[in-house]
């Protein structure tokens with residue numbers, strides 16, 4: 508109680524200071540921290556019942572690179588269930604991590620929530636996330652979807668696999684990511700830009716499994732097979748397959764889900780890659796408790812709750828992703844794509860080999 512009251516008081520003081528001073532001269536990190544949903548709601552009274560009756564109280568402050576419509580329903584349910592208020596600030600991954608670093612011990616953030624293990628790895632490497640021991644998270648989240656040092660945990664799974672034209676491709680002709688470098692796909696492949704972290708992560712896992720030389724040969728083969736320029740989004744890529752510009756491509760499955768929700772007859776389907784070898788490449792959205800969290804117990808409670816049944820189902824419903832907790836079924840549309848075997852390499856490899864992957868894609872002339 509003392510701690511929550513104290514935090515509200517500090518936030519209020521900072522707000523008054525910011526309001527009274529020239530914005531240009533205010534410390535950038537503090538000033539920016541006061542903008543947006545997170546801090547606007549910081550001045551609301553915490554839920555009195557929970558504060559009085561529970562040992563762990565709010566608010567928990569989350570820096571999130573996930574958009575508001577994907578996180579707010581989850582946080583609202585958490586608050587309903589536990590009485591712990593959640594405040595959040597959304598932004599792009601890079602700037603959020605940079606802000607956390609610049610704020611250091613002064614940060615308001617208790618939780619960093621991002622997409623892509625590469626981002627979480629990078630935050631952990633910078634010392635921004637604290638290791639936590641949680642029986643609940645260790646039980647609910649498979650070991651390949653969390654940091655071996657317990658500084659971050661996957662909460663939803665994003666599968667990146669092959670999308671193909673149901674009009675021009677016999678799925679029996681498909682097998683692996685590697686085989687998309689074969690000559691039969693000359694002029695038929697669509698790829699999103701290599702600048703997107705999703706492709707960096709996929710290539711990082713290939714480097715880990717196949718080595719640099721073999722991976723570069725494959726990526727060069729992809730580039731040789733391109734039907735068109737690279738795309739800026741997976742959705743545009745899927746639409747290009749539907750429109751006949753190319754026949755196959757690599758996509759995160761939820762993008763097809765979004766398009767299927769609008770048009771169930773879109774002539775594009777998913778093929779689960781590498782089922783006889785490494786498994787489908789997966790990445791995560793995930794979170795960690797920050798190194799200088801003012802409310803680490805409530806932060807940990809939020810993470811633990813997010814790994815349980817209802818929020819896990821909500822992840823699947825809100826963005827058509829897969830629950831990270833393997834005991835929970837995805838929603839019907841996602842389940843309709845069938846089951847698949849995931850790559851069991853720890854997703855931290857996406858971070859550890861990201862720079863290597865970027866250089867390799869450059870050398871292969873994949874832009």
Ligand SMILES: [Fe+2]
Pocket residue numbers: 759
């Ligand atoms: Fe995405």
